[in-house]
Amino acid sequence: MSKILVSGASGHLGRLVIQSLLESGKVAPADIVAGSRDTAKLADLAAKGVETRRVDFDDANLDAAFAGIDRLLIISTDTLDRPGHRLSQHRAAVAAAKAAGVGRISYTSMINPETSLVSFAPDHAGTEQAIRDSGLAYTIFRNAWYMENLFMSLPQALASGSWYTSAGKGRNAHAARADIARAIAGALVSEASGNAVYNLTGPAALSTDEIAALVREATGKPLAVVNLTDQQLAGGMKAAGVPEPFIPTFVSFDANTREGGFDVATRDIEKLSGRAPQDLESFLTANKAALLG
Numbered sequence: 001m002s003k004i005l006v007s008g009a010s011g012h013l014g015r016l017v018i019q020s021l022l023e024s025g026k027v028a029p030a031d032i033v034a035g036s037r038d039t040a041k042l043a044d045l046a047a048k049g050v051e052t053r054r055v056d057f058d059d060a061n062l063d064a065a066f067a068g069i070d071r072l073l074i075i076s077t078d079t080l081d082r083p084g085h086r087l088s089q090h091r092a093a094v095a096a097a098k099a100a101g102v103g104r105i106s107y108t109s110m111i112n113p114e115t116s117l118v119s120f121a122p123d124h125a126g127t128e129q130a131i132r133d134s135g136l137a138y139t140i141f142r143n144a145w146y147m148e149n150l151f152m153s154l155p156q157a158l159a160s161g162s163w164y165t166s167a168g169k170g171r172n173a174h175a176a177r178a179d180i181a182r183a184i185a186g187a188l189v190s191e192a193s194g195n196a197v198y199n200l201t202g203p204a205a206l207s208t209d210e211i212a213a214l215v216r217e218a219t220g221k222p223l224a225v226v227n228l229t230d231q232q233l234a235g236g237m238k239a240a241g242v243p244e245p246f247i248p249t250f251v252s253f254d255a256n257t258r259e260g261g262f263d264v265a266t267r268d269i270e271k272l273s274g275r276a277p278q279d280l281e282s283f284l285t286a287n288k289a290a291l292l293g
Helices: 012-024 039-047 085-102 122-135 149-153 156-160 177-188 208-219 230-239 244-258 268-273 280-286
Strands: 003-006 032-036 049-055 069-074 104-110 138-142 162-165 196-200 224-227
Touching: 003 012, 012 032, 012 177, 032 039, 039 049, 069 085, 069 177, 085 104, 085 122, 104 122, 104 177, 122 138, 138 177, 149 156, 149 280, 156 162, 156 208, 162 208, 162 230, 177 196, 177 268, 196 268, 208 224, 208 280, 230 244
Parallel strands: 003 032, 003 069, 032 049, 069 104, 104 138, 138 196, 162 224
Antiparallel strands: none
């Protein structure tokens, strides 16, 4: 098989994708390239025979990093503190991939980026368009909200007994990061030749009330859902010391949930990975200690 490059390889998702590629037995370690701005963080992968390369989307010579690559996975960068920079980085990566003669480009996007209320959704929609405009063969993975993202709010909510939200009755089909990684790896080693867009979601879309019920069952702790307006939620975050530049983004997550932007549940993870994704109930039970802090 030709070489597969995974950008952001030192991050949570990138590492899991590479781990899944290695475990698949369908690609030799030497045919996997782990890319990161800091290759020192990839020493453990290099020890397994994986090639490492410095890959920085802000590098003017980025096309050199993609030389000899047949399949490129662009894992979305995280630049919440620099609005608009993510899209600029992604466009540079797509242009470099085309210049380097990459055969297929894959990208980790989000659910419904064209209509999503999430503040950074335009970055994903713009990247998808840049990929289409490039003329390269592509696979786009529209990743659901990670189950792990619940750790950002649930431990504090359990400690107080109240989960403050403006998501209303909206639903979200959270997916475990490892399941998404296995699906992406499955697609990277497949022989499919056409362009494709996959929605990598959990098996069921649940409301905040339904999630709270699962949390209470898993932890044995009381947890009341307190419904707020977006403005009230933003005010509470400010009072709690959340940095003001991040508050609109965090509120947009709940607003998008409320308006149905995350209410998508598919079997694409199982289709690509060959195994059913973990449900939220078992995930919460397995991570009881983390939820309780």
